């Protein structure tokens with residue numbers, strides 16, 4: 269069983285154990301490819317296995333992720349699928365560090381250890397950095413994170429620092445941090461674990477595979493995902509292509525990738541039939557997806573094309589209203605995750621999505637990730653410590 273890296277634009281192949289993120293010939297993104305056929309029955313059997321590696325919702329699918337018998341695993345994945353108001357929600361905030369990033373990170377850090385790296389780095393809006401910090405701590409690697417100063421939530425920053433990462437707070441936005449970390453990794457020989465690293469994408473595919481398994485391999489009509497740096501959109505497309513090619517599912521679901529209006533380069537490109545790539549200066553309350561120049565653009569275009577997918581945008585007001593709905597169902601999520609429900613509402617109003625279609629929203633981050641976005645002053649009544657005051661307040 270072999271695995272290799274392949275350029276998504278020119279098809280050139282590289283050894284899987286080379287440290288590289290782009291193609292020498294045309295600068296294209298790389299993806300992990302393999303030549304073995306995978307039988308999904310093994311994945312189902314492992315759900316009742318007691319072996320530690322099978323407890324992971326990533327490594328349960330290892331033949332299609334990275335073929336190892338030893339992994340840096342928490343374990344992660346195994347997130348629940350909730351049905352509420354006729355929609356399904358897969359809550360990736362239930363991962364060990366509170367976001368979907370752990371699925372890609374367990375694979376990238378496992379690969380870092382295999383390659384003999386001593387330090388790992390990423391640029392981040394907060395969740396990747398927290399995840400990297402946790403997995404690097406577990407593996408005993410030095411973690412260095414590049415974050416836009418003052419533009420990530422206090423919860424994510426505190427979490428990243430607590431796990432022990434060195435944090436470079438960049439005076440600039442995420443896109444500047446991303447450019448800088450790529451150069452720094454090259455210069456200082458640090459292993460880069462942003463989603464430009466193809467092993468991250470391999471791990472993130474398991475959100476879809478686990479979801480399909482949860483649905484007993486009956487594909488839903490729609491899968492809805494927030495879109496920032498476009499790693500997840502890319503991973504979802506690859507996961508669906510591979511599941512369909514292997515015969516695990518009989519038909520392709522459609523992907524709906526949702527951006528915030530203030531950070532919508534992918535949406536702009538979609539409306540022009542992907543004729544050109546856009547770069548914007550990003551601004552949105554959903555700091556996780558405050559990204560103007562998404563790294564995985566080319567792979568995400570393929571994901572939308574191959575799934576007959578769609579890209580939509582929602583305003584900050586729309587996504588915050590959707591967050592209140594999700595929070596009010598007792599599920600809860602961070603603002604970026606709520607673009608999914610806001611997107612569904614918009615696409616239903618446009619008649620693109622129909623009532624009765626089986627639709628899964630992927631909630632990418634936990635409600636506690638962004639404390640600032642949660643505080644609802646209208647629900648707090650400060651009173652004197654008397655029963656009279658209690659009675660008045662509850663009237």
Ligand code: F0G
Pocket residue numbers: 367369391392393394395396397463494495496497498499500501556557602604605632633
């Ligand atoms: N939702 C959340 C909660 C995120 O943290 C991110 C990305 C996304 C959605 C978008 O996913 O980038 O794959 O399109 N967060 C990255 C980070 C950028 O650094 O934590 P994407």
